[in-house]
Amino acid sequence: MPHVVLSDGVFRDLERPYWYRRQFSESAAEQAMCTIRAQFALLAAQPGIGRKVSRYSDLREWKVRSGQGAYRILYRIDGDEVVITSVKHSKESRSGE
Numbered sequence: 001m002p003h004v005v006l007s008d009g010v011f012r013d014l015e016r017p018y019w020y021r022r023q024f025s026e027s028a029a030e031q032a033m034c035t036i037r038a039q040f041a042l043l044a045a046q047p048g049i050g051r052k053v054s055r056y057s058d059l060r061e062w063k064v065r066s067g068q069g070a071y072r073i074l075y076r077i078d079g080d081e082v083v084i085t086s087v088k089h090s091k092e093s094r095s096g097e
Contacts, residue, residue, distance in 0.1 A: 002047050002080045004040045013087040017071075032066050036087060039064045039073060043084075047077045059085065 014033065021029035043050065043062060050060030053074070064071045070090045076083050 002044050002077070002082050004044045005081045005083045007083060007085050010084050010087055017089050021067075028067065032071075035064060035066050036071060036073070039071075040082075040084065043073070043075060043082045047075075047082045050075065 014036065018029050018033055021032055039062065048060075050062040050073070053059040053061055058076045059074055060076065062073045062075070064073060072086075072088050072090065073084060074086045074088075076085065
């Protein structure tokens, strides 16, 4: 079974929503991170479930509902690795893809 590898920028991607949510509710912040981590495990078990971003790219996306929004996980399959390249909340800008 493939394993998940987080690119360097993903840690920053996860810090922003965590600290934002934590201002209002520590449990909501923890729950959001648990939800995202569970989705990483799902992607490792079923890497092909995400939608291809374009036919010219090997990137895939998987959307995760959380609270009143959603997270967009971008990843690529590289042999036996699922490389997570970014995690963005639906309210964040998509610039820089």
